[in-house]
Amino acid sequence: MSLRNLVHSALCLAVSLVGLALIYLGLDAEFxxxxxxxxxxxxxxxxxxxxILLTRGTEAPAGRITFAPWSGLIIAGAVFATLAWTVIKSKALTEITGNPSLDVSFVxxxxxxxxxxxxxxxxxxxxLLLTAALIGAVIIALHERKGLK
Amino acid sequence: MLGSGILKGLAETAKNFVGSYIDESGLTTIEYPDERQTLAENTRQFPFLVFDGDDAMKGLRCVSCQICEKECPPQCIFIVKSKDKKPDHVGKPQFYPATFDIDLSVCMSCQICVEVCPFEAIKMDTEFELSTSDRFGQLLLHKGQLAKPNSHFQEIHPTDAAVSDAALAADKAKAEAKAAADAKAKAEAGIPRPLASSPEAVTIPPALGPPNLPM
Amino acid sequence: MEQIDQIFVHLKHGVVAFLPEGLQPLVSILISVTAIVLVFPLLFALTTVLERKGLGRIQNRPGPNRVGLPRLPTLFPWLPKLRLAGFGQFAADGIKSLTKEDIVPREADRVVHFLAPFVLLVPVLLAFSVLPVGRNMAALDLRETGLLFFFAAGAATELSVFMAGWSSHNKYSLLGAMRAIAQMISYEIPLILSSLTVVMMAGSLSLVTIVERQSGVNFGFLHGWHVFTPWGFAGFWLFLIAACAEANRTPFDLPEAESELVAGYFTEYSGFKFALFFLGEYLGLFAISGLGITLFLGGWLSPFTFLNWMPSWFWFFFKLFLMIAFFIWLRGTLPRLRLDQLMNFAWKFLLPMTLINLVVAALWHFTNSWNPALRWLLGAILLTFSYWILGRGFEAKFRPRTYRYAS
Structure with missing residues (x-):
């Protein structure tokens, strides 16, 4: 979070998502x-x-945004460590690497x-979960409209 | 059924499209620099100064009364009165404009200057291709550029010109009759004096009403 | 004939063969890229003139017919005045937009404002790479994910529209961008769902394979284009409507509605950046028309078997030309929709129709052993019935209005 402008951050997120997609492509996972x-x-x-547009949050806030800039780094590191640990410990990895004849094509x-x-x-x-979330969102929006009336 | 209106519309536009190639007369536009529309007689674009005779500067009808300058809504006319006088069409000595400028970029073609002019001296032209590439020099038109002969006026607005010419002729006839009568009266009084030598003695002719132009 | 059909392929192979081994893949890619970057923008230039002429004729006026070659009396006194029936217009427009001042608003977000036209143009050009414009003439044949690549490339255009609208710091731009994004998201769903029927039936995401699957012959002379099946016919029209909205063409040109929003999301763009947006929009139209051709109209296949001698690339570009002409015709005919009509149409008509079309396609697949006429009839009845039911609700809603006090 070194960028002050929220929209810039969102656009950078899009760029990083493209980067992730490129990693997938590099790993031959085209789909x-x-x-x-x-x-x-x-x-x-x-x-x-x-x-962001609908909530009018585009104006860059003045002053410091985060109070502990290092906390973000620590959290990111923790998340990475957890993911890496799960991946290394996962059964699939040992199965695939230990068994070269296994068909792992991402057709x-x-x-x-x-x-x-x-x-x-x-x-x-x-x-089902997504549908429930959708209906919930609609219901919340409906309540807001009632409140306005 | 949904979409029938769209099909109808598509048929209509297709008819226009094909029809425009079959029959060119259906095209509503005129290809301007090659073809020209005949202008309506009452077309007006920008004023010009009318002169009689062959010499533009000598025959200018304008007497520099500055009514048009005062009446002009966007204030685009600039007149400087002359120091000396020259005879007008009836032979009466009058001032003439030493400078008469109209700013083309300010004029709004309202024709008020024409309405208020008591001397039939300023009229509207039909010329509309007035653009220039020199923004500062060419948009302020001077006396020489503005002056156009009466024959031009007769050509572009025949009806108005006829009325204007008739009014001027009547004016002139009246002035001549008056001059003749004055000369006769003076001759009868026994003091023969040539008219030109003493312009002060001439009585001012009755004020002309505003020219009766067809609107 | 075989030679003419493959002339471009042979040409490329011939050029590549001259080069040393190591350079060959790189040059091969470069040639394909150059071809795409040259052909489609030229097509755009041609289309702008043809569109203006066509719209002019629809409105009973001749359209641009004056700009030809510039006559330079000092350099070539012997050159006569050439008008070329107005086809010099695009060159004049191009030179004009190149030499115009590039104005960036003071309040604008400069970096994003600068990047937006490129974010629009580059993915659109990328999308062309998977389109097979002739036999063996796809720059990139993604066996597994061709169609997916096309839509993934198209996804970036929305981002570009947002970037342009937001960075301009102008209310018209922002409104235009919000409209555009809402419209694109809504119409992307019917677009993808209607192409999905083809994927289901062809059993492949590769555009090259999809074209090859349509090369079957019906009645001894007619090629088995997907549009000649009930689901393909319905799918084609649904695709066409969604494509029209996706490319911001009239009647779905709300994002840049001139009469309401100046120019929508590119209001604050001038000079060459404006031209880039313009180019990007038209290239998007070509790309999506090309996809429609590939999915439903048999790609580079000729319509009849006895016309097979004509080169495949001719058929692709001929069909593309027809598609563009149809879009121009639509533009000359229909007025712009209102925003609520636009959304209602997408969610209450197009989406159900595409879902029903999916079901019909599945039925077609499972009734393979039936009598063809019976199969056809079943599909046609199902689709017409649902079209009638869904359309009726719309007609009831959008009757001609009566104005109580005005009339």
């Missing part, structure tokens, strides 16, 4: 890479930016097949 750009750059960052058909066959329950649960 995930393009989906990352389509969803995160095309939709999520636009949503963030839109929310779109495989992804689709796995998603609607093997992992259909998590998919449905996630869908």
């Amino acid at each position: 995930i890479g393009w989906i990352q750009i389509l969803v995160y750059v095309g939709a999520v960052s636009i949503l963030i930016v839109f929310a 779109v058909k495989n992804i689709g097949g796995k998603l609607v066959a093997e992992y259909v329950l998590p998919l449905q649960v996630m869908g």
